[in-house]
Amino acid sequence: DGTFRKLAKEIGKPELGTDPRFARNKDRIANRDALRAELAAVFSQHEAEPLCNRLLAAGLPAGPVQKIDQALTNPHTIHRGDVIEKDWYKGVASPIRLERTKPNLRRTPPKFSQHAAEVLGEFGYSSDEINGLVDKGVVCGPQRKR
Incomplete structure (x- = not known):
């Protein structure tokens, strides 16, 4: 709930964080359509990348939906070592891994x-x-x- 209030503040709509329809997670689920409309109206006014960067800088989890070629060349993807290659195959490795575990590809798809x-x-x-x-x-x- 605190994360949602922080998001509302960061996107310039702090009133969403105190709206009774969206106060708690169960309220947001019950009022999903209304919340989606509110957020879509705000997000349509922003470019994805700068907004995501701003949200990340505020400590909020965020990321744009990307095409595979964008994901493969994204600086964050490269920094994390998430591009995986073997023979003819090049793709994005699973982001799920144990601490200090480097992604690997045993065989190509x-x-x-x-x-x-x-x-x-x-x-x-x-x-x-x-x-x-x-x-x-x-x-x-x-x-x-x-």
Whole structure:
């Protein structure tokens, strides 16, 4: 509840922190739609990155929703060592880790449609049937067809 009041103050709407509809977590849940409308109106007036930086500086947990390419090049991501690479794969490591545990990747995820033929084969499809499905665009082969 204190964190919410601090947020309300930081976004220039301290009255939200004392509004009875939002006073406690259970009140905010019960009045979720009204709270969402209030916050959306305020957040629409700000750029995500500067607002997040301001909230972080105030000790509030915050972060913008980013596309993967933005997340991979974000200074915070790089500082934390959250970019993980192995062979052809590059991605963001899990942020969940034990103290002083460096993220690692034991194996790469499968490539796009890498196991499609294998899985279809396990369901009884023949190689010719699978190739026919790929040719028709019903099933994606190793190369995406658009």
